[in-house]
Amino acid sequence: MRDAAGNGGREAPSFLTDVPARLDRLPWDRFHTLVCIALGVTWILDGLEVTLVGSLAPAIAASPSLQLTxxxxGLTASxxxxxxxLGALGFGWLTDRLGRKKLFTLTVLVYLLATIATGFSWDVWSLAFFRFLTGAGIGGEYAAVNSAIQELxxxxxxxxxxxxxxxxxxxxxxxxxxxxxxxxxxxxVDPEIGWRAxxxxxxxxxxxxxxxxxxxxxxxxxxxxxxRPEEAERIVAGIERGVQARHGTLPPLQHGPIRLHRRDHITIAEVVGLMFRRHRDRxxxxxxxxxxxxxxxxxxxxxxxxxxxxxxxxxxxHVGWYILPFALGNLAGPLLLGRLFDTVGRxxxxxxxxxxxxxxMAITGYGFAQGWLDATTQTAAWTVIFFFASAAASAAYLTVGESFPLEMRAMGIAVFYAFGTGIGGVVGPALFGWLIEGGERVDIMWGYLFGAALMxxxxxxxxxxxxxAEGRPLEEVAEPVSARPR
Structure with missing residues (x-):
């Protein structure tokens, strides 16, 4: 639906579109399942790779060619x-400028090549460099993939x-x-070959x-x-034809069209203004x-x-036997609690x-310092804790994506992923690696208590x-920048 308008050349032409309403009314279809699998499978592979780093850490440290402390x-994790x-910021900026599809192809290429290269590391510096590149690919994935999923x-x-x-x-x-x-x-298999393979x-x-x-x-x-409303219209019409062929008549629209003004992309200055003035609390x-x-x-x-x-x-x-229940607890949290974020509310x-x-986490940290726990009970405690923490962490990405207008959605995810990871994530592994190397349980307890206080x-x-934001169109949660004339 289009309705060109102008004002002596001072205002960009505008158009009406019902694309959001049409996407939101669709019943769940195999198209949505394909989106979830094709875009979400990266998270499975990322979890596979990151967990291997955690589980293989002792073997990597003992590798004759690496011999890490x-x-x-901890520094290679950092x-x-x-x-x-850096990958989130760079690829996030490109995602909003060039489109979701181009970037979620590029980022997965960076990720897979760097992960393979990690297996050929020959010293601590090559390992750190390839881990850096792997992180760059994953950072870009978070921005490109999360924005695409939320919009479809x-x-x-x-x-x-x-x-x-x-x-x-x-x-x-x-x-x-x-x-x-x-x-x-x-x-x-020889552990030196096994971790590389x-x-x-x-x-x-x-x-x-x-x-x-x-x-x-x-x-x-x-x-x-x-x-580019004409292209958007063609894609939505194609999705609707497939869904209607499988499900019959589509439900009525739940909300009307919106008026947008034609523009290409927003500037960095506009992004900063939206983040720190209009949406400062968010x-x-x-x-x-x-x-x-x-x-x-x-x-x-x-x-x-x-x-x-x-x-x-x-x-x-034997470390894998303890990482396995930890991972399963993290998986169960989003699976069992996810629906409540749409019903009970965000x-x-x-x-x-x-x-x-x-x-x-605070209780577990104190129990660790007091020597109340063994490897099994320590793992059980983390499994329960991260049942809740996993759902919370996933909701953080959801919140960031919903907080800002569509034109800067990927950049918003990238900026706060980058700031959050830079502030909280880069310091954490290096700090805990240093505390563990010191060998004092009480020191590590203070690290756990600090993490608990942050949560x-x-x-x-x-x-x-x-x-x-539950059940509301993205355009209603955060008004598009193009909804306002320049």
Whole structure:
């Protein structure tokens, strides 16, 4: 639907479009399932790769060609996160300018090549460099993929879908834990070969993603907000024809068309103004949620194998048995709680999950310092804690994506992923690696208590600044920039 208008050349031509309403009314269809699989499978492979790093940390550290200290293991994890920060910013900016489809193809290419290269690392610096590149690909994926998923999924299912997809990282985590049991078993394969093969094979599997993503169209919402409503109309009409052939007559539209003004992209100055003036409270909320969960996740997960081997004398070859339930707990949280973010609501559920994770983390940290826990009970405690923390972390990405206008959605995700990871994630692994190398339980306890305090602070911030987005069109939650004349 178009309706050109102008004002003596001073105002960009405008048009009416019902693309958002048509996308939001669709019943769940195999098209949506394809979107979730093709875009969300990256999280599974990322979880596979990151879990292997955690599980293989002792074997990598003991590698004759690397010979890393605990601090160097933590620093290579930080290199991955630095890459993720820079990759998110660079690829996020390109995603909003060039489109979702081009970038979620490019980012997965960077990821798979760097992951394969990791298996050929020859010293600490090459390992850190390849981990940096892997992080850059994943950082770009978070921006390109999350924005595309949110824009293609109907509003009534957006929260649950986004949270579950982000949570499938831990399906890959469980797979990584099982694989580590094989590649670290000297009776099966030489550990020096095993950890390298794990990265090479895991990266090669990413080629499947490229084949699946060929069938995902450009986001119609991105097209309409970048002055290309005709292309958006053709894509939506094609999706509707397929859905109608499988489901019959489509439901009526639940909301009317919106008027947008033709423009290409927004400037960096406009992005800054939207983040720190019009949506200042949402920016504070996004940064808090992202930074706090990033610190806790990256600090604890990247170094847990070191805790198991150093304090509980768990053999490196058996670490996977302890990472597996940890990963399954993380997967179960989004799967079982995800629907509640669309029914009970974002504000209540995000507050609750962050708060419960923080309280339980503080109790576990104290129990660790007192020597009350063994390897099994420590793992059980983390499994319960991250059942809630995983849903909370996934909801952080959902919140960032919903907080800002469509024209800067990928950049918004990228900026707050980058800031959150930079503030909370890069410091965490290096800090905990240093604390573990010191060998004092009390020192590590203070690290756990600091993480717990951050989660509780995030819960309080959500309760004060959280906003209702459940079931609402993205254009209603955050008005598009192109809805206002320049």
């Amino acid at each position: 605990e601090t160097q293991v 290199a991955y996160l630095v890459g993720a920060v 999924i109907p509003a009534r299912r957006r929260g649950q879908t986004d949270i579950v997809i982000n949570g499938t990282f831990w399906a890959g985590g469980a797979m990584g834990a099982v694989i580590s049991l094989v590649v670290l078993n000297p009776a099966v 794990a990265f090479i094979v895991g990266g090669a599997l990413s080629f499947v993603i490229l084949l699946l993503r060929r069938w995902i169209p450009e986001s119609p919402r991105w097209l309409m907000t970048h002055g 920016s504070i909320l996004a940064l808090t949620l992202m930074a706090c969960q990033a610190f806790c996740y990256n600090a604890i997960f990247f170094t847990y194998a070191l805790v198991l081997t150093r304090f509980y004398d768990v053999p490196a070859a 504000r209540v559920m995000i507050t609750l999950t962050y708060a419960l994770a923080g309280i339980l 509780l602070a995030a819960a309080a911030t959500e309760w004060v600044l959280g906003f209702a």
